[in-house]
Amino acid sequence: MKWKGRRSSDNVNRGGSGGRIAGGIGGVGLIIMLLLAYISGQNPLEVLMDNVGSGGLTPQTTQQEEYVARNEEERELEEFLSVVLADTEDVWHDIFKQHGAEYREPKLTLYQNSTNTGCGFASANMGPFYCSADETIYIDVSFAKQLRSTFAAEGDFAFAYVLAHEVGHHVQKLIGTLQEVQSLKGQLSKTEFNKVMVMLELQADYYSGVFAHYVKNKGYLEAGDVEEGMAAASGVGDDRIQEMQGGRANPDTFQHGTSKQRQEWFVRGLEYGDLEHGNTFNSKELQ
Numbered sequence: 682m683k684w685k686g687r688r689s690s691d692n693v694n695r696g697g698s699g700g701r702i703a704g705g706i707g708g709v710g711l712i713i714m715l716l717l718a719y720i721s722g723q724n725p726l727e728v729l730m731d732n733v734g735s736g737g738l739t740p741q742t743t744q745q746e747e748y749v750a751r752n753e754e755e756r757e758l759e760e761f762l763s764v765v766l767a768d769t770e771d772v773w774h775d776i777f778k779q780h781g782a783e784y785r786e787p788k789l790t791l792y793q794n795s796t797n798t799g800c801g802f803a804s805a806n807m808g809p810f811y812c813s814a815d816e817t818i819y820i821d822v823s824f825a826k827q828l829r830s831t832f833a834a835e836g837d838f839a840f841a842y843v844l845a846h847e848v849g850h851h852v853q854k855l856i857g858t859l860q861e862v863q864s865l866k867g868q869l870s871k872t873e874f875n876k877v878m879v880m881l882e883l884q885a886d887y888y889s890g891v892f893a894h895y896v897k898n899k900g901y902l903e904a905g906d907v908e909e910g911m912a913a914a915s916g917v918g919d920d921r922i923q924e925m926q927g928g929r930a931n932p933d934t935f936q937h938g939t940s941k942q943r944q945e946w947f948v949r950g951l952e953y954g955d956l957e958h959g960n961t962f963n964s965k966e967l968q
């Protein structure tokens with residue numbers, strides 16, 4: 682993706698770089714909760730997100746050093762993500778305006794190892810996530826390396842895809858979809874709720890495709906970018922992750938969709954570039 686010398690976003694913050702998980706009930710409680718989530722086959726990120734709806738986790742007030750890029754690679758990543766975030770601002774301002782609404786920009790916090798968030802304490806290994814309580818996307822910079830080695834996703838556009846997916850969750854919050862889905866929790870069986878979660882996640886993939894549509898039209902895409910985005914989409918499919926964790930893929934516990942579904946919705950967003958074709962909740966295939 683062509684990104685050097687372009688506008689970068691003002692919404693990028695630096696979070697913690699603390700190497701240790703802080704003590705305190707909130708921190709321990711979170712760890713236990715994430716552990717339970719793993720045991721019950723739930724995605725810990727969604728557990729964290731769910732807790733936003735019920736008042737959030739206990740905020741931690743630990744002393745943390747601010748994260749500072751330690752080498753050229755991290756500085757580049759930071760710059761790159763700032764430009765991608767700026768692109769997402771442009772595309773969603775446009776689309777919201779077309780619908781007579783105003784887009785409120787999310788924040789992006791980069792951190793190393795662990796940081797305090799509006800949704801409680803976050804530690805690395807959690808992968809990037811969106812916290813709706815403070816409308817902030819959290820990315821652990823070491824995730825970049827993890828994405829390369831673990832998910833076999835190469836290239837800069839893979840990171841753009843991931844950030845645009847998280848921005849997609851912010852769009853869902855502004856539209857109200859996130860809140861609707863959260864209100865269904867407790868009303869549906871676990872299997873049914875998982876299906877709805879898959880629709881939510883695939884819609885964020887679609888929105889990531891909408892971002893790709895926009896940067897393509899602007900002439901910012903380079904050869905191989907779309908393939909990188911698709912590889913990232915398929916590389917983080919739930920089926921793949923579950924199989925890597927040693928268990929067999931069980932569709933009832935998929936919360937992000939299969940690799941194939943994630944690719945398909947990303948490509949659909951890339952093709953249409955609008956809000957209208959991204960209604961995963963009406964998709965017969967996903968019912």
Ligand SMILES: [Zn+2]
Nearest residue numbers: 846850882885
């Ligand atoms: Zn997601």
